Structure formats: C-alpha cells, structure tokens
Amino acid sequence: MHSHLMTPSPDGPREADDPEDYLSVPWSVLADYRCFGCSPHNPHGLQLRFSAHADGISTRFRLERRHESYPGVVHGGLIGVIVDETMGNLIVLQVGLTAFTTALRVRYLAPLSVGAEYRCVARLRGVPDATPGRGDAAPVGGTAGGVSGGRANGLVHAEAELLDEAGTLLATASATYRPTPMDTARDRMMLNPTEADRVAQALAATLTRPPATGSTAAGLPTSEEH
Template sequence: MDESLHVPWSVIPDYRCFGCSPHNPAGLNLTFTPHPDGLQSRVRLGRAFESYPGVVHGGLIGVICDEVMGNLIVLARRVPAFTVTQRTRFLTPLLIDRDYLCVATLPEQTQPSRTGIIAAAAEIRDTDGAVCATSTAGYQPFALADVRHQLTLDDTDVDRLAEALSAPNHFSQNGVTR
C-alpha cells in the first residue's frame, strides 16, 4: 500500500519544485509519508548530487530538511510559508547511493509567535537510526493573494491551490498524525 501524501502544490499540473516535483528531471523527486511525529521522506542520492567523491553535497542536506519541514507546515497548518531562517548541523557525511530517512516535526504550539513565524525541526537518519544531520528553521506563512505577483501561477492554478490548502487531512496542528 502506497502511503505517499499529495502536497497541495501537486494540483498544479506542471509545478517544478526542485525538492518534490516529479516534473523536474534535475530535482530530488522527494515523496512524503506520515511519521508518528510528523512527516518523513526516504532519500537516496546518486553521484549527480556528490561533492567530495562518494559524499552527498552538504547544501542538499539543507534542501532535503527544508523540503520536509516546509511540506509538514503546509500539510499540518494548511498554509504555505517561505523559509526565513535555517540552521543545519552536520554530524557525519551522508554517502551517495545509501538510504536515509528525513523526519520533520513541529513543536507543540503553546501560543502563537508574535512575529507569526512557525518553527520546525528535522533529522536525517541512516538505516541504523543514527542521526547524521539536524536542521531547525523558521517559516513565514503567506496568503496567496499577497505574493501572487511573485508566483508564476494563473488564476486557475491559484484557485486549485487555495482549494487544496483548505482540504482536510489527518495532521494535527503540531504535525503529529492522528
């Protein structure tokens, strides 16, 4: 059984997200599944994503974490958000052609941030469960109408995306699956 979740952007027929779009041949083509603590994505990168011989480029580790955290926010909070800060810590190099799991979580929401920033965290783990990298980030939610001039979406795509963002799902506000 395929548990893959459809991100709201997937309603746009030709979206090109570097992280998660199946329409971007140069991208990572990440897919997402529920995790008891939030959202996860399995990752295996080949030589096209190499820095030092046999090692995944460190910048891509940040991209992967950002992608899983950002999509968790979209799925749990039902709002798109731009990344405004991100800090990634590398504990051990990720190796090419090896399997990893990125898990993103949202902290319990005790009270809203005064700035509206949504905090998230992610870990990339190897097949033994050892943490190889961690990342924390802050995301600024936005209304589609407010950033419409920055996005290459026509009216139909905006309507599709707005409808997809309002669709119910099984994530709580803190991203934990119910």
C-alpha cells in the same frame, strides 16, 4: 505503515510505488509544477515523496554520484535542500499555510554517502496564535523540545533530523517560516488566477484531514535541542 524501499532511477532518487502511504502536496494540483525537491515532473530534481510520521512527516531518499561533492560524499547543500523541503511541506500539510523560509540552521554531524539510504523526519515546534488567511490556529503541543506554540511574530517554527537506516543521527536542522496569504503568494509564485484558486482549495483541504498518525520507526532518536 509500510516500509519504503527505493529503486534506483536515472531520473533521480525515488521511493518504491506505494501510493497509499504518500501524502499529496497541494502543488500536485498543478500539472507542470517543477519544485526541485518534490516534483515528479522535474527530471533533474530530488523527487521526494512524504509519509506521515508520528507528529510530523518523513521522506526516504538515496542520492547518486551526480549529487556528490568529494568522491562518494553527498554535497552538503543538498542536505539543506532536503531538510528545508521536508519542514516546508510539513507546514503546508499540517497547518494549511503557504510559507516562505526566513531562516535555516543545519548542523552536520557526519557525512552522507552516495548510494546509501537515509530518512529525513520533520516536526513542528510551534505555530502563531493567528496566521494570515487562516484565522486562529491552534498551538501545536507535545512536539520535540517541548515547545507549545504561541504567538511568535507570525513565524512558524520546525525542526528536522536526518538519520541512516540504523537510526544514527547524521544531521539536524531548525528553521522559521513566514506564513503568506495566497493572494500575495500567487504573485511570488507567478500563478494565474485559476492556478492560484486550485492551490488555495488544495491548501484548505489539508485543514479538513485528520492529524497525521503514521507509525514511527522504533529507536529513531529525537534531539531536544538544535
């Protein structure tokens, strides 16, 4: 996998153009989707893009002065947005589910600096044996923390780490997500039938892709417990 070097942009944090490395999220089939985290069409958003990373996905980002709290310090709320966005899109890309966040826990280990480059890495901890609208889902095994999946009240569990360029762990997160059938999600997302069908087809296409096997950066630590 190529390294991602970001270039400053007045529209928000971007990675350098390297389309072969980026994963296409299902929402990209909608010409006007405005996700604050990952849409390239939202000039006020973070415009995150994702790459395969071992047993999960990752994103690189650099935030600007307009994203700070204390002078020079990235606002902690945006860290929550980034870890949630990465974990949520991981579920969509690896499990083929639309899912809504039910709980999110973030542990802040050190402040992030405006203008510095960081990486967020997310992994699945487990998926339920059966998920709505998908049939039986295979358990996810071998993930960080040793969780092997299994029925968990219909919830999907994920974890994320935020690291600097030296591999220093700056924040950890764990979250649970509720898989939602597309006919229900359509109403929550205010999609018309045509748009809902396009997203449903894009979600189904994620299940036909081979598992992500992107290379992992050497020396990146993983947390055994969050």
